[in-house]
Amino acid sequence: xxxxxxxxxxxxxAHYPAxxxxxxxxxxxxxxxxxxxxxxxxxxxxxxxxxxQGGVFPAARRADALVDAARRAFAAFxxxxxxxxxxxGPTATALLARLAAAxxxxxxxxxxxxxxxADHEADVAPWARAAxxxxxxxxxxxxxxxxxxxxxxxxxxxxxxxxxxxxxxASNLTGARVDVAAVAAAARAxxxxxxxDGVHHAAYTPVDVCALGADLYATSAHKWAGPHVAALxxxxxxxxxxxxxxxxxxxxxxxxxxxxxxxxPFPALxxxxxxxxxxxxMLPGGDDPHAGQRAAAAHTAxxxxxxxxxxxELAHVRRYGPDGGPDVRTPVAAFRVxxxxxxxxxxxxxxxxxxxxxxYAYAWGAAGALGVRDDGGLVRLSPNHYSRAWEVDRALDxxxxxxxxAR
Numbered sequence: 001x002x003x004x005x006x007x008x009x010x011x012x013x014a015h016y017p018a019x020x021x022x023x024x025x026x027x028x029x030x031x032x033x034x035x036x037x038x039x040x041x042x043x044x045x046x047x048x049x050x051x052x053q054g055g056v057f058p059a060a061r062r063a064d065a066l067v068d069a070a071r072r073a074f075a076a077f078x079x080x081x082x083x084x085x086x087x088x089g090p091t092a093t094a095l096l097a098r099l100a101a102a103x104x105x106x107x108x109x110x111x112x113x114x115x116x117x118a119d120h121e122a123d124v125a126p127w128a129r130a131a132x133x134x135x136x137x138x139x140x141x142x143x144x145x146x147x148x149x150x151x152x153x154x155x156x157x158x159x160x161x162x163x164x165x166x167x168x169x170a171s172n173l174t175g176a177r178v179d180v181a182a183v184a185a186a187a188r189a190x191x192x193x194x195x196x197d198g199v200h201h202a203a204y205t206p207v208d209v210c211a212l213g214a215d216l217y218a219t220s221a222h223k224w225a226g227p228h229v230a231a232l233x234x235x236x237x238x239x240x241x242x243x244x245x246x247x248x249x250x251x252x253x254x255x256x257x258x259x260x261x262x263x264x265p266f267p268a269l270x271x272x273x274x275x276x277x278x279x280x281x282m283l284p285g286g287d288d289p290h291a292g293q294r295a296a297a298a299h300t301a302x303x304x305x306x307x308x309x310x311x312x313e314l315a316h317v318r319r320y321g322p323d324g325g326p327d328v329r330t331p332v333a334a335f336r337v338x339x340x341x342x343x344x345x346x347x348x349x350x351x352x353x354x355x356x357x358x359x360y361a362y363a364w365g366a367a368g369a370l371g372v373r374d375d376g377g378l379v380r381l382s383p384n385h386y387s388r389a390w391e392v393d394r395a396l397d398x399x400x401x402x403x404x405x406a407r
Contacts, residue, residue, distance in 0.1 A: 005283045007295040012282065013386050024391035027355040028384035029172055029200060029332050031222045034275070038226060041274035045267040052263055063266050070269035071256070073276040074231040077224070077289050078198075078217055079208035085234030087256040088264060092199050092218040092230040093122035098259055099195065099216070099232065100126035102245035107134035107163055114157045114165040114192075116141040117365035118149040118178060123166045123197040123218070124365060136163070143369040147171070148322040151179045155186040162192040169201035169212070173363035173378065174321030174370075175304075175332035177201075184213035193239070199223055199230075203384070204300055204330040206293035209235045216240075225385070226275030227268040232259075282385075296385035297326070303383035303392050304331025310396040311335050316403040320370055320378055334378040337402050342376040345402065349379075352398045354391070356381050 013019050015035035025033065045066065051059035053067065071083035080086065089095035107113070113131045115124045117140060131138045141154040154167060165187040170177045180196055187194040196214040198207065203223040216239060220230040234240050237256075245259050252258050282292030305325065311317050316338040322328050337345050342358035349356045360367035360377035367373035381395055 007299045024354040026381045029382035038271045038274045041270040042267045045270040050266040073273045078233040085237035087232040087259045097126045100130040104130035107136045109135040111136040119168045147174045168197040172200035175330035227271035229268040300331045301326035332382045
């Protein structure tokens with residue numbers, strides 16, 4: 001099965017019980033719905049019973065097996081060669097904060113940490129706090145006026161004292177993509193660690209951490225039809241082995257488990273395995289999650305282009321983010337309606353049966369650079385792998401009609 005096969009969205013949607021309510025689910029950038037197989041995997045794990053890891057009895061052995069299977073699933077989804085490079089955690093935000101705490105003691109005055117205005121605060125604030133405590137210098141790459149992050153805006157800040165470069169693969173506010181491979185290569189050339197926030201990126205793009213060149217790639221399954229559980233995925237397990245995180249006495253002293261404080265969410269991990277299997281079977285007869293990713297990417301790119309172009313035809317709408325095709329932006333559309341606050345706009349969309357978000361989506365730097373941080377942020381619509389054209393058209397009809405309606 002190749003990635004050239006078209007996605008059968010009608011067949012796909014039949015697996016998602018939440019989608020039967022007739023609403024337009026254009027809110028996937030904040031989290032997707034889950035198929036029945038994921039729901040059943042979570043429920044059946046609870047029914048069978050699990051205990052903490054490390055025991056000799058069946059429930060404990062099931063927990064060990066679930067953790068191993070989840071590592072393999074995340075590795076398969078992200079194109080990583082070895083599950084020993086997969087660190088599990090409750091959210092990408094928590095994992096990045098944990099990583100910052102582990103790296104902070106290795107930095108000192110004169111060292112430099114590079115972050116960007118494009119990123120979710122989860123990939124900015126932990127590094128800023130850690131740099132300040134360590135006496136290191138924080139350097140911030142700035143956005144262009146259209147919301148894009150030029151590669152040289154990041155690479156120009158990377159030098160011999162750079163210790164870490166944190167960058168998003170795609171903005172979760174505007175969808176603007178970043179040339180991660182070029183940034184990671186520049187970081188590697190000076191011996192710096194590259195940490196990529198791929199939480200938004202993975203929902204719309206076939207992921208290959210080795211091709212990206214990222215040392216660590218953050219992804220969260222709730223953005224791609226799984227439960228709320230996340231991972232840091234390394235292209236090379238040696239990167240994980242070289243970091244010594246703070247941990248309680250008696251905690252594992254080697255491997256990715258050193259980072260995983262407390263008991264793992266075993267039912268959610270079972271759901272991750274089921275989610276990756278769902279992607280592998282997204283095309284009839286398929287067994288490769290990347291084939292599913294490629295087919296979904298083509299489908300969402302077409303919907304995203306339809307949405308972006310439709311908004312561009314409305315004189316009372318201002319779009320935010322770079323103009324261009326799927327190589328420039330994900331299918332997310334961020335915009336404002338003249339005379340309408342973002343919150344009032346999403347209320348009108350909700351009344352017409354469209355799920356949408358308003359705000360700055362924790363992209364604090366991007367919202368500031370775009371001038372929308374302090375007055376309501378932006379409206380964000382995001383088609384997903386299970387979305388259909390009528391959902392996009394319904395949203396466009398609502399937004400078009402706002403030009404003629406009083407608030």
